[in-house]
Amino acid sequence: MVRTRFAPSPTGYLHIGGARTALYCWLYSRKTNGRFILRIEDTDLERSTKESVQAILDAMAWLKLDYDEGPFYQTHHFDRYREVIDEMLKQGTAYRCYCSKERLEALREQQIANKEKPRYDGHCRHLTQTQEGPFVVRFKNPEEGVVEFDDLIRGKLVFANQELDDLIIARSDGTPTYNFTVVVDDMDMQITHVMRGDDHINNTPRQINIFRALNKTPPHYAHIPMILGSDGKRLSKRHGAVGVMQYREDGFLPQALLNYLVRLGWSHGDQEIFSMDELIQYFDLSSVNRAAAAINPEKLLWLNQHYIKHGDVAETMKELAWQLEKLGINTNDGPPLTEIIKAQGERTKTLKEMAERSRYFFEEVTMSDEMKLHFTSEIKPALKILREKLSELSSWSKEAIHEVLQATAESQGLKLGKLAQPVRVAVTGGTISPPLDVTMVLIGRDRVLERLDLV
Ligand code: GLU
Secondary structure (H helix, E strand, C coil): CCEEEECCCCCCCCEHHHHHHHHHHHHHHHHCCCEEEEEECCCCCCCCCHHHHHHHHHHHHHCCCCCCEEEEEHHHHHHHHHHHHHHHHHHCCEEEECCCHHHHHHHHHHHHHCCCCCCCCCCCCCCCCCCCCCCEEEECCCCCCEEEEEECCCEEEEEEHHHCCCCEEECCCCCECHHHHHHHHHHHCCCCEEEEEHHHCCHHHHHHHHHHHCCCCCCEEEEECCEECCCCCECCHHHCCCEHHHHHHCCCCHHHHHHHHHHCCECCCCCCCCCHHHHHHHCCHHHECCCCEECCHHHHHHHHHHHHHHCCHHHHHHHHHHHHHHCCCCCCCCCCHHHHHHHHCCCCCCHHHHHHCCHHHCCCCCCCHHHHCCCCCCHHHHHHHHHHHHHHCCCCCHHHHHHHHHHHHHHCCCCHHHHHHHHHHHHHCCCCCCCHHHHHHHHCHHHHHHHHHCC
């Protein structure tokens, strides 16, 4: 059975590269009826924070990337790591290294002076006696031969063992290091497919060697190409890269973000819009691109508007309600959010924008002096007549309102457009809104009449 895992380090927000990795792992496990595991790699005690762990969990929940096992925390596994290190020392696949900082520094300087790649020279590799004093534990990497593996995205990769030095697996304070803990956990969790960013590609031969030293078969590996900024450079904060939850703040729908992320590095013909079921059906590692993909903020906006208009209404309502609440807007007294989504979906690309432009459906309008300039002496009488006709309408419908608007304009010798804008300003406080008749239906008769009275 396929077992994938997403293994973020909680040293910052979950950024879109991480979210895409999580999505690919999730899709692959769902596609294969496998299991998806979440493992928090929090062994870097100085850089890991509780807030980052929470940000990861929140982002996974918001994106609905549900995991079958976990979250597991590496800091809960220290006894197990120690046990494996002891076993490796016993077996002779690892050794204690007593080299002082000074010795290692001198070695490094000499290697650099000789134009060699700095690496540990194996000084303690053949010590037979344990010694006094502080030590680290190093993995005894094979000295000869190559490590070869078939990357599920990149194809066959070969690394010479000579290029890999004896990596430290436990520091002098006994704490285990990254490449080692990953192997122990991938082994214990019986991970069959490791999918991760290709910035990890140089770690993979080291990890495979550790697996072999433990007499275990390594998992399959798939290294996902990086995400680039729009200038073709590796994505970073400079490009405005932010955590996943910032996308929620900015008014994006989870489904839009997922659809966007999946296409950053994967395609299925020229299809752009995918339901989750389609993604599960079509996703495959063999169609993940080898080349890095660049972000495309315009496309994300386009997708978001698509999902606002055609996506899951309950989801959109939930996000819109959240945005309105953040703006302090009480939605109890006003039109149903589904109607607002229908009316505003054509003209807003994010739910943040939609919320900001929907205040007048729920609250009294405040009007700037500039807006009041719309109410000219020519318009004011027309607004009075309109108000009377609206109050007499037997049904408060779009069609009825439209007729009244038209009739009023005609009776006053005005073009409809000339009347419509001041009416819009009177009932919404601004010049931008959905079609006026729809807007007025949603605002409701009482509020419309009150607002016209204030002109
Ligand atoms: N914890 C690593 C990171 O966040 C990922 C390790 C892995 O997937 O093997 O970059």
